[in-house]
Each structure stands twice: as structure tokens, then as C-alpha cells.
Amino acid sequence: GDSVTQMEGPVTLSEEAFLTINCTYTATGYPSLFWYVQYPGEGLQLLLKATKADDKGSNKGFEATYRKETTSFHLEKGSVQVSDSAVYFCALDDSGGTSYGKLTFGQGTILTVHP
Amino acid sequence: NAGVTQTPKFRVLKTGQSMTLLCAQDMNHEYMYWYRQDPGMGLRLIHYSVGEGTTAKGEVPDGYNVSRLKKQNFLLGLESAAPSQTSVYFCASSNRDGNQPQHFGDGTRLSIL
Numbered sequence: 102g103d104s105v106t107q108m109e110g111p112v113t114l115s116e117e118a119f120l121t122i123n124c125t126y127t128a129t130g131y132p133s134l135f136w137y138v139q140y141p142g143e144g145l146q147l148l149l150k151a152t153k154a155d156d157k158g159s160n161k162g163f164e165a166t167y168r169k170e171t172t173s174f175h176l177e178k179g180s181v182q183v184s185d186s187a188v189y190f191c192a193l194d195d196s197g198g199t200s201y202g203k204l205t206f207g208q209g210t211i212l213t214v215h216p
Numbered sequence: 217n218a219g220v221t222q223t224p225k226f227r228v229l230k231t232g233q234s235m236t237l238l239c240a241q242d243m244n245h246e247y248m249y250w251y252r253q254d255p256g257m258g259l260r261l262i263h264y265s266v267g268e269g270t271t272a273k274g275e276v277p278d279g280y281n282v283s284r285l286k287k288q289n290f291l292l293g294l295e296s297a298a299p300s301q302t303s304v305y306f307c308a309s310s311n312r313d314g315n316q317p318q319h320f321g322d323g324t325r326l327s328i329l
Contacts, residue, residue, distance in 0.1 A: 105258075135317065144220070144306055144320030145259075190258060201266045202247050202310045203274070204318060206258035 103128045103195050107207035114181055114214050122176040122210045124165075124191035132193040134158075134167055134174040135204070139188040148176075148189070181214045188212070218242050222307050222321035229297045229328050237292040237324050239307030245319070246312040248290040249274075250282060252303040253323070259306065265290055266312075297328045 108123040126132065133152045137145040149158030154169035163178045174191060191207040220241045229235055239248065246267055251259040261274030265284040279301060281293045290309075294301060304325050308318040 137320075142322070144322045145308075145318075146320070147317040150317060201264065201272075202312075202316065202318065203249070203261060203264060204259075206260075208256055208258040 103193060103205045105191050105193055105205055105207035107191050107210050111211035111213060116183055116214055116216050117180045120178040120181045122189055124174045124176065124207060126172050126174065126193050128193055128195045130195045132195040135192045136165055136176050137190045137192060139190065145190060183214045183216055186212055186214045220307055220309055220319050220321040222324050224324060226325045231297060231299060231328060233297050234295050237305055239290045239321060240288055241309040242288065243309060243319065245309035247310045248284065249308045249318065250290065250292045251306045251308065252276065253306060254303050299328045302326060302328045
């Protein structure tokens with residue numbers, strides 16, 4: 102079955118540091134890939150997505166590139182802020198027209214950014 | 217802009233009690249989902265619905281039932297709560313068009329004593 106593996110956390114950085122959170126996946130078809138972010142006490146929000154190989158999703162300074170050859174979708178940001186402290190989830194939707202939008206999530210990575 | 221609303225936000229139950237969690241969305245979405253979130257395990261799909269009157273099992277359906285009598289509402293029931301069901305429960309909805317993101321509620325924190 103489909104699966105998503107994220108780098109283990111928690112990740113602790115100083116403000117303005119470079120961020121990478123690794124995400125790799127296994128899927129039978131050609132999935133769409135997502136990064137969701139969860140701020141304390143809130144639900145998940147879509148951060149960015151990519152629907153086909155070599156697509157780059159970007160939002161709020163975050164980027165991730167869909168790499169089919171390495172089955173990866175690593176999240177990066179050049180300069181993190183304290184307000185980026187949250188839990189980040191990588192997810193895939195292996196639609197193929199039959200999955201009804203069901204998502205498979207990674208385990209989440211806790212990011213803490215210190216001033 | 218309500219989006220997805222979950223009630224209640226917090227609840228403490230005793231083992232064996234029953235309860236229903238309510239999810240309501242105002243975006244006219246076809247698809248709705250119930251997840252549970254446990255530490256170190258991400259989100260796991262409990263049940264989902266692709267339209268009014270239809271439901272299907274997800275990854276971890278045991279001990280839960282659901283109903284979708286109205287398009288905008290998706291109810292999650294625990295008939296006889298167990299401590300293993302202590303978790304944070306999230307409801308989500310999405311449009312039926314392909315590759316659309318899911319919109320999440322703020323969650324229900326449920327403790328079973």
C-alpha cells in the first residue's frame with residue numbers, strides 16, 4: 102500500500118536558519134503530493150502541493166519539488182521565522198480516479214524556531 | 217468564513233460511554249473524512265464519505281460508526297468508548313474534482329478514562 106516517511110523530529114532551529122524536512126513516499130500510481138502545516142491548537146492547513154513529476158509547489162517562502170526518480174518531496178525554506186514553529190505533514194493522494202481524495206500522511210515533523 | 221466546524225472541542229468520557237462527534241461544512245463539498253491523530257503516527261483515516269447517504273471504511277474503522285444524512289454534515293459515533301480511542305479527531309472535506317486539497321476543522325480532543 103501507499104506510505105509516506107518523514108524525517109524524524111523534532112527539529113529545532115534559530116531564526117533565519119535554512120530548513121529542510123525530508124519526505125519520501127511509496128505509491129502504486131502517480132500520486133499528488135502535499136505539505137500540510139498544523140499550528141498549535143488548530144487543524145491542518147494546506148501549505149503547498151505538486152501534482153506531477155518535476156512540479157515545484159511554493160507558498161509563504163516554502164518550496165518542495167516532486168522528484169519521481171527519488172520518490173521524494175522535501176520541504177525547504179531559506180530563512181525560517183519564529184512564526185513557522187508548527188507541525189509539518191507530508192501527504193500523498195494516489196487518486197487514479199478511485200481514491201476519492203483520500204490522503205496518506207507521514208508521521209509529522211515538529212519544528213521549533215528560536216529567536 | 218466558517219469552513220469546517222467540529223463540535224465539541226473537548227470531551228472526557230468514561231469507558232463504555234457513547235458519544236457522537238459532529239462535523240459541519242459550508243463549502244458544498246462532496247467528500248468528507250474523519251481522521252484520528254496520535255503522537256508519532258500522523259493522521260489515520262477512520263471513515264469517509266463521497267456523498268450524502270454513502271460512507272466507507274478507512275484505515276482504522278473498528279469501534280466507530282458514521283453517518284452522512286445531509287451533505288453538509290458528517291457524524292462520527294463511538295458506541296462503547298475505550299481508552300485506546302483517546303485521541304484528537306479531525307474532520308475534513310474536499311471538492312470532488314481531482315487533486316483538490318482537504319479543508320480541516322480545528323479538532324476534537326477526546327479522553328477516555
